[in-house]
Amino acid sequence: MKEKGLLIVLSGPSGVGKGTVRKAIFSKGGTKFEYSISMTTRKPREGEVDGVDYFFKSKEEFEALIKQDKLLEYAEYVGNYYGTPIDYVKETLDSGKDVFLEIEVQGAKQVREKFPDGLFIFLAPPSLSELQTRITTRGTESDDLINNRMKEARKEIELMRLYDYVVENDQVEAACERINAIVQAEHCRTERVAPRYIKMLEVE
Numbered sequence: 361m362k363e364k365g366l367l368i369v370l371s372g373p374s375g376v377g378k379g380t381v382r383k384a385i386f387s388k389g390g391t392k393f394e395y396s397i398s399m400t401t402r403k404p405r406e407g408e409v410d411g412v413d414y415f416f417k418s419k420e421e422f423e424a425l426i427k428q429d430k431l432l433e434y435a436e437y438v439g440n441y442y443g444t445p446i447d448y449v450k451e452t453l454d455s456g457k458d459v460f461l462e463i464e465v466q467g468a469k470q471v472r473e474k475f476p477d478g479l480f481i482f483l484a485p486p487s488l489s490e491l492q493t494r495i496t497t498r499g500t501e502s503d504d505l506i507n508n509r510m511k512e513a514r515k516e517i518e519l520m521r522l523y524d525y526v527v528e529n530d531q532v533e534a535a536c537e538r539i540n541a542i543v544q545a546e547h548c549r550t551e552r553v554a555p556r557y558i559k560m561l562e563v564e
């Protein structure tokens with residue numbers, strides 16, 4: 361029987377750089393992960409493309425998907441729904457490929473319950489003030505939304521202890537290398553050592 365792929369979950373507060381790091385990892389090629397495109401009821405930002413950045417849905421469409429059990433996990437985050445389509449994840453893992461999810465912490469908790477053998481990585485900012493600078497400089501959110509996302513960030517950072525690894529995103533290139541090293545190490549692992557929570561990886 362074909363060996364199943366690894367489910368890789370990357371979480372971290374809004375603005376820490378998850379998307380930037382993920383795109384940098386994928387742009388290099390050579391990785392075996394497939395990115396799972398999420399669904400959201402948030403309105404597209406300038407430049408975002410339906411089916412590439414997200415599958416953009418109405419609230420009614422999203423709630424219908426919840427009822428039909430079409431989501432592996434979902435969460436309400438700062439006034440919008442976000443969720444992971446289940447069929448794509450299962451089919452891709454069954455085909456032997458790794459799947460990469462970029463999701464917030466409530467969703468990650470649900471995935472942990474369903475996929476305890478997944479690899480859970482928390483991307484952390486160098487500091488809260490640097491996080492605020494990043495999210496503000498990105499220029500996609502109003503001041504109110506930035507404040508709400510920073511409030512969530514404080515709660516999310518407290519939950520990083522639930523992850524297998526915490527990776528600091530001080531420099532994009534360094535964060536990519538750390539994540540690639542973690543995934544490679546996970547593939548070489550022959551058996552799981554329990555408990556495997558909170559293994560801070562020092563690559564340098």
Ligand SMILES: Nc1ncnc2c1ncn2[C@@H]1O[C@H](COP(=O)(O)OP(=O)(O)OP(=O)(O)O)[C@@H](O)[C@H]1O
Nearest residue numbers: 373374375376377378379380494498529530531532
């Ligand atoms: N290591 C870094 N150093 C400095 N700036 C960074 C770094 N990583 C990302 N950024 C910048 O921070 C901003 C937020 O990054 P990004 O949009 O990737 O965050 P995110 O975690 O995906 O956010 P969200 O969860 O809201 O989608 C962007 O302007 C990006 O260019």
Ligand SMILES: Nc1nc2c(ncn2[C@@H]2O[C@H](COP(=O)(O)O)[C@@H](O)[C@H]2O)c(=O)[nH]1
Nearest residue numbers: 374398399434435442443444462463464467
């Ligand atoms: N639980 C889930 N969270 C998700 C999913 N896709 C994205 N996200 C996270 O939501 C916030 C906000 O995203 P933004 O694009 O509006 O900035 C961020 O932390 C994302 O990682 C998902 O499918 N499920």
